Amino acid sequence: AQTVTQSQPEMSVQEAETVTLSCTYDTSENNYYLFWYKQPPSRQMILVIRQEAYKQQNATENRFSVNFQKAAKSFSLKISDSQLGDTAMYFCAFETDTGNQFYFGTGTSLTVIP
């Protein structure tokens, strides 16, 4: 069975500081994809960053980067220079390269404090 665990239901960070959101997953598959999605309050869910499991290099998108530890099945999201617009619910998600279903964590609610 595939599972995704986000152990931090809520987090907060001061504006301009750095925060790391945790995500672990469980799978017996070797090839898969990992995602972080952001859902601002009352707004649409959008993709933040994507990582292919076969790539050793950690993905980066501007202020967002991941720390992908395949052996530990860990996929954390680091947000640098936090901005007020980063306030949102963040979901970690996983999909195998042979599947057609995403598995989502329960989300981490991040608040950026001015």
Place this chain on the structure above:
Amino acid sequence: KAGVTQTPRYLIKTRGQQVTLSCSPISGHRSVSWYQQTPGQGLQFLFEYFSETQRNKGNFPGRFSGRQFSNSRSEMNVSTLELGDSALYLCASSLAPQGGYTDTQYFGPGTRLTVL
């Protein structure tokens, strides 16, 4: 390209009624997935459609059903509504290259269903 659209955005129904929600994927996307989002449960997978065929289904009762049309638009139907069906229903589309895995999903704004 236009994003994923969902209609209606808000819906209020009473127990026992049925409801149909619609999703139009991004042009060229062939896979459509549906999720139920509630505050305590996060995103729960309902089902996924590709080329008018349901490829995968989550653990929801038979009251929840869906279909996909030849233009990839999808609908989901909930019959005999219960109070617990109140939720945000999200639709997501993806390219599904080579007819295989769904790859990156792009979400619609959701339909907020309230059952009274």
